[in-house]
Each structure stands twice: as structure tokens, then as C-alpha cells.
Amino acid sequence: xxxxxxxxxxxxxxxxxxxxSDYEAYKELSPHSASELDxxxxxxxxxxxxxxxxxxKALEYQRNHTKGISEADVQAWFYKAADKGSGEAWYWIxxxxxxxxxxxxxxxxxxxxxxxxxxxxxxEVLLFRAGEKADVIRAKxxxxxxxxxxxxxxxxxxxxATVDACYAAGPPQITPDQRDAIEADENSTESFTPNDNLKWxxxxxxxxxxxxxxxxxxxxxxxxxxxxxxxxxxxxxxxxRKGVVAFQEPFRFCDHVTSGENxxxxxxxxxDRQQNTRxxxxxxVTTKWSAKQKSAFIDLQNSAGKYFSEHAxxxxxxxxxxxxxxxxxxxxxxxxDLLDNLKGFEKGKRPPKDNFVEADKALNxxxxxxxxxxxxQITGTVKPEGIRSTQKLWLKYRDAWAMFGxxxxxxxxxxxxxxxxxxxxxxxxxxxxxxxx
Numbered sequence: 552x553x554x555x556x557x558x559x560x561x562x563x564x565x566x567x568x569x570x571x572s573d574y575e576a577y578k579e580l581s582p583h584s585a586s587e588l589d590x591x592x593x594x595x596x597x598x599x600x601x602x603x604x605x606x607x608k609a610l611e612y613q614r615n616h617t618k619g620i621s622e623a624d625v626q627a628w629f630y631k632a633a634d635k636g637s638g639e640a641w642y643w644i645x646x647x648x649x650x651x652x653x654x655x656x657x658x659x660x661x662x663x664x665x666x667x668x669x670x671x672x673x674x675e676v677l678l679f680r681a682g683e684k685a686d687v688i689r690a691k692x693x694x695x696x697x698x699x700x701x702x703x704x705x706x707x708x709x710x711x712a713t714v715d716a717c718y719a720a721g722p723p724q725i726t727p728d729q730r731d732a733i734e735a736d737e738n739s740t741e742s743f744t745p746n747d748n749l750k751w752x753x754x755x756x757x758x759x760x761x762x763x764x765x766x767x768x769x770x771x772x773x774x775x776x777x778x779x780x781x782x783x784x785x786x787x788x789x790x791x792r793k794g795v796v797a798f799q800e801p802f803r804f805c806d807h808v809t810s811g812e813n814x815x816x817x818x819x820x821x822x823d824r825q826q827n828t829r830x831x832x833x834x835x836v837t838t839k840w841s842a843k844q845k846s847a848f849i850d851l852q853n854s855a856g857k858y859f860s861e862h863a864x865x866x867x868x869x870x871x872x873x874x875x876x877x878x879x880x881x882x883x884x885x886x887x888d889l890l891d892n893l894k895g896f897e898k899g900k901r902p903p904k905d906n907f908v909e910a911d912k913a914l915n916x917x918x919x920x921x922x923x924x925x926x927x928q929i930t931g932t933v934k935p936e937g938i939r940s941t942q943k944l945w946l947k948y949r950d951a952w953a954m955f956g957x958x959x960x961x962x963x964x965x966x967x968x969x970x971x972x973x974x975x976x977x978x979x980x981x982x983x984x985x986x987x988x
Contacts, residue, residue: 611647768802848955903971948972
């Protein structure tokens, strides 16, 4: 479904999310003088629907620009028109309310009365962004009405296919035994979903703890998703595999994510699993180390964590809805690199002999080039202060290697560890957005 955000809509609907439509309601609102408002009210009081709507819109503009006019004051007029069967009035009730349930109901009524701009929004609140509150039956009626009346809706082929599939799948039903069985399955335990309905969808789709049932998987997906593109993709995936005894690859919610928020949640869950794997591997590597070596490595890990986190947040552009995903993935890349390096060191692949003074000079040139030659107007969230704060934490990380390295790997020198860490830092600095050679 398509979303059009407006400043006024955001103000009016901040507590429940913006309404999506090609009908930009805020354009219907404009200022009027006191005398004009009085004249509009006089006409509205005579009961003409068009006059009532005109006055209601004028009053809504006043509410957003002056004090003393409440939501109830505005809506009282729109309800007068709604009582006369106006679909547009119901749309404006939805537009001006701050109550989520009232909005859902009003949008549905607006569409049912044939007000074309309400159809996309009604389908969103009833199904595509509804999650567990999905009213598939009502969404189906509105979709059928759109087809009957030739109402143009966004992405009609996918929208109608999803509505029809969700309707055909029936209501979500699961027994306590089925819930317990899915939750007990190891595959389900390791798979992330933001809510239980999507967990049940995965369980029935893949046969995790229960008999595989594509229809049940569909209905739970339809009552679990809150992002239109994600729902369309999951439904299409399940429909394409009709009659397939078992999927070649498991059906997983995270494979269908398109939103920044859910992408961040999936990335976080994946990183939690990967961190558990890293921790297990580190336990194997460090099991025979001395107490002093383990203590030095703990200090190294602490400094690494602070540096990695600051780098992920300050030295890459994390603007946009996918910022949490970018952050998590970048931090994970550094943690993987640390583990890979450690495994190599344990196998005898130590840092080469190097001149730390020369490495440090090269680092300073790179660092100053980045700070002085970068156009900070085009680097998004990456700013000089973030580079500086990260550099300070990296220095502590570098010194932690210089302490740990010689202690664990006899025959190595602190200066070589510093030079090695410095060369790696130069590579990182050169990958930062805005860096110019």
C-alpha cells in the first residue's frame, strides 16, 4: 500500500501513524476570517451536507492553528454529515480522530459508502497494517467493492491477491498443544518473529512441531504482519508453494522483511545468535590460557566493545529507517574480524615486524585528510566529532592489543602489535563516507 505523509497529517495522527492516500486531505484545509467562518456556520446549520463538510474543514484548520477548538468540536460537525450518509464525512472523522479504533471504523465506513480516497487506508487499517487486529472479512468486502465500482487502489494485483488469500485462509485457530509443540521445536526457538502469530505462521509453514499446514500459515501471517510489502511477499511465497510437500528453504519472516524497524529487529536477533557462537568459540580458544592472559583479554574485549560500538554509530551514515541494521551489521563485522584474527594468532600467524613510528605517521596523515578534506554536508550522520570520539576509543583498543599480545604470544613486541592495529585502523578510516585520497 502507498503512504503519503504530510506535516499536518503527522500532527493530527502522531499517536496512531499517518493515513496513506493520493487524496491529500491537508490541501482541503485553508484559513478563513471570522466573518467567513460565521457565514459557513450559518449555511452548515441549515443541514446541507456539502456546507457542513466545508465548515468542518475550516474549523479543522482553525484547530491546528489556534487554541480553544477541540477535536470533539470539529468532529461534531463531521458526524452531522456522517449521519446523513456521507462517506467523505466518515473519512474526515478518521482524519481528525486520535483514537485508533475510531479511525479504523471510520475509514471502513467511508470506503463502504464508496468514498474512493478511503479504500487504500481502509485496507491498510483492516489488514495490511493491522497485525493481530486484522478484520479480514471486512477487508474482503471493501476489496470486492473496489473491484465492483472500479475504484483505483494502489498496487491492485498484489493487494487483491493478498486480500483474497487471507480471506480464503479463514480465521486464525491454534490449540494449546499446537502452540506448545511449535515453541518446543528447536527450529522455531532459533527463528525470530516480532509476534506470536508470525511464529505460528512459520511453525505451520515448515511443520515445526506440528503437521505442515499452508492454509494455517497463511492465516497467521495475515494476522501477524504490520507492513504491507512484507505481508504481500509472505502471502505470495506461500501461494507459490501450494501443493509443495516441504519447502527447500524454511519459510521465515525475516526473509521477507522490507521495513527498517523489522530489519533492525531481525538483524539484532541474528547478531544475538552469532554472538553466542562467537562466545562458544572464544571459550574453546581461551580455555588453556593463564589467568593473566585471560584477564588481559577481558580488558581487550572491553575496549573492543566500546570502540566497535562507537565506530558503528559514528563512522558510518546511519540515517534512514535501516539505521539499526547498519549499526548492528557493522559492529558484527568488527567482532567477526577480531575472532578471525585471534584464531590466526593461535595458529602462529602473528603480526609482522613493523615500524610503529612510520605506521603512526601514516595514520595521522589519513586521519587529518579525513577531517580536513571531507565535505561534511554530504556525509549524513558522520561528523568530525564522531570521528574524534571514535579515535580516542580506538587508541585504548590499540593499547589493549599491545598489552595482551606479548603476554599471550611470547616473542612478540608491543610496538609490532601497535603497528598492526594502526594499519588496520588506516583501512577503516579510508572506508568512511566522504574520505578522499
